[in-house]
Amino acid sequence: MEVHNLFSHFHSHDVPEEKLIIHGGKELSGHVTISGSKNSSLALLAATLCCNGISKFQNVPVSLSDIQKMILVLQSLGARFEYNRINGEMFVETNGVVSAEPDHVAVSEIRGGFFVLGPLLSRFGEAVVALPGGCDIGARPVDLYIRGLEALGGLVEIKCGKGRRLRGGSFYLDYPSVGATNTLMMAATLAHGVTKLSNVAQEPEVNDLAQFLIKCGAEIDGAGTSNLLITGKHKLYGCDEHAIMPDRIEAGTFAIAAAITRSCLSISPVVPSHLTSLLDKLKSAGCRITQTAHDTIHVSGICKENGIDRFKGTGIHIQTGPYPEFPTDLQPQMLAFLTTCNGQSVVRETVFEGRMGHVRELQKMGAKIQVYGNSATIYGGSNLCGSSGVLAHDLRGGASLVLAGLAASGTTEIDGVFHIDRGYEDLKGKLQSLGANVKRSSFNYYNI
Ligand SMILES: CC(=O)N[C@H]1[C@@H](OP(=O)(O)OP(=O)(O)OC[C@H]2O[C@@H](n3ccc(=O)[nH]c3=O)[C@H](O)[C@@H]2O)O[C@H](CO)[C@@H](O)[C@@H]1O
Numbered sequence: 464m465e466v467h468n469l470f471s472h473f474h475s476h477d478v479p480e481e482k483l484i485i486h487g488g489k490e491l492s493g494h495v496t497i498s499g500s501k502n503s504s505l506a507l508l509a510a511t512l513c514c515n516g517i518s519k520f521q522n523v524p525v526s527l528s529d530i531q532k533m534i535l536v537l538q539s540l541g542a543r544f545e546y547n548r549i550n551g552e553m554f555v556e557t558n559g560v561v562s563a564e565p566d567h568v569a570v571s572e573i574r575g576g577f578f579v580l581g582p583l584l585s586r587f588g589e590a591v592v593a594l595p596g597g598c599d600i601g602a603r604p605v606d607l608y609i610r611g612l613e614a615l616g617g618l619v620e621i622k623c624g625k626g627r628r629l630r631g632g633s634f635y636l637d638y639p640s641v642g643a644t645n646t647l648m649m650a651a652t653l654a655h656g657v658t659k660l661s662n663v664a665q666e667p668e669v670n671d672l673a674q675f676l677i678k679c680g681a682e683i684d685g686a687g688t689s690n691l692l693i694t695g696k697h698k699l700y701g702c703d704e705h706a707i708m709p710d711r712i713e714a715g716t717f718a719i720a721a722a723i724t725r726s727c728l729s730i731s732p733v734v735p736s737h738l739t740s741l742l743d744k745l746k747s748a749g750c751r752i753t754q755t756a757h758d759t760i761h762v763s764g765i766c767k768e769n770g771i772d773r774f775k776g777t778g779i780h781i782q783t784g785p786y787p788e789f790p791t792d793l794q795p796q797m798l799a800f801l802t803t804c805n806g807q808s809v810v811r812e813t814v815f816e817g818r819m820g821h822v823r824e825l826q827k828m829g830a831k832i833q834v835y836g837n838s839a840t841i842y843g844g845s846n847l848c849g850s851s852g853v854l855a856h857d858l859r860g861g862a863s864l865v866l867a868g869l870a871a872s873g874t875t876e877i878d879g880v881f882h883i884d885r886g887y888e889d890l891k892g893k894l895q896s897l898g899a900n901v902k903r904s905s906f907n908y909y910n911i
């Protein structure tokens with residue numbers, strides 16, 4: 464087997480600034496293959512720190528910059544990675560991890576870097592971890608992580624005395640935070656005794672993490688529900704095989720691409736039930752959705768009669784919330800789509816207080832939107848026009864501009880593409896294969 468150590472050469476600052484240039488107005492068609500989930504992979508890579516031995520993964524989206532940075536975080540602790548480019552298998556070995564202080568810069572550049580805190584504290588009894596980065600979409604405090612770890616015997620400064628084991632405890636999360644749930648679940652798997660976590664996040668990525676930990680020997684009851692009962696073990700062991708779940712946010716973005724360009728796309732692999740809230744809203748807006756295999760959906764935004772757009776799209780209201788509510792990570796893309804529907808829509812963001820940065824960029828493209836706090840009223844039916852100066856402020860805001868650019872007449876140039884590279888593998892290539900006219904302004908090795 465040909466195995467490469469892919470990651471030793473990666474330096475996060477080597478990447479030149481680039482633009483995405485989109486000549487819009489083209490109908491898309493065909494099939495798009497969805498990568499493994501970014502958020503799931505970040506948590507699962509951190510979880511390898513709970514294990515002895517080697518874990519083998521499939522579908523890790525290795526070309527995402529967030530994943531490459533997460534690999535740097537783990538390498539800085541002594542983890543070893545091998546990746547087989549031919550079959551996409553990744554092996555992670557954490558036996559040689561002796562440090563509980565990951566590279567501060569790498570941790571501070573991504574949200575998922577902080578996920579190592581729980582496993583490190585469990586494994587070593589102490590950890591020194593920088594505060595995390597991630598999208599600038601709100602304050603994003605970590606109080607629940609800290610209070611939860613305190614409930615398991617950690618101290619406020621996230622130390623519990625070298626060599627001392629965390630102990631089981633009970634903790635109610637005031638809000639079902641994904642990151643706090645991941646962190647506490649990982650910490651509890653190695654703690655002494657039983658831990659009860661209530662009101663935990665039920666996002667599918669959290670369940671993917673639980674299933675991985677169970678394969679490694681963890682005892683977790685209630686995975687996929689809002690209450691977890693975790694019996695701590697002395698050791699977990701690397702898992703022979705774990706396929707990362709498909710990225711529901713990438714799949715959702717392509718579903719909205721079909722809608723906004725009034726096209727028909729086949730999308731797989733997906734877990735259709737992960738997309739229920741989005742697909743219901745797309746149906747209300749006039750799209751036709753069919754499931755053609757257990758892991759494949761067809762999304763059709765073609766609703767024309769005698770050449771006239773028959774999208775209903777009137778008065779669609781969307782409110783983001785914890786799973787299974789409408790995902791905040793699809794709000795910007797959906798908002799872009801609603802600007803092209805007839806009638807008035809309201810989008811209310813409840814998860815992050817600063818996630819409307821894309822609105823002013825969409826306004827530059829002719830969208831009529833008014834924002835009051837965290838609610839946006841969209842006066843639909845605008846004909847979007849390409850713009851040479853729109854800026855991706857964050858990952859999903861960037862994706863919303865790409866979608867708007869695909870639907871707009873003329874050319875759109877998007878700056879801040881590095882945000883998009885955090886969460887979409889080869890977005891340009893995938894869109895080109897569907898018939899879109901998209902290019903990047905210069906060469907970038909993410910796309911090799
Ligand atoms: C790497 C990763 O998995 N990122 C995802 C994760 O982010 P992340 O884990 O950061 O999101 P959380 O679920 O923790 O955040 C949700 C809300 O809870 C608040 N909060 C969170 C923790 C805390 O200690 N205190 C607190 O107040 C946050 O400020 C936010 O308002 O879930 C989000 C919500 O689905 C997604 O948008 C992100 O893509």
Ligand SMILES: C=C(OP(=O)(O)O)C(=O)O
Nearest residue numbers: 574597598792858859886
């Ligand atoms: C907010 C996101 O990511 P992160 O939590 O990594 O910043 C996202 O994926 O949309």
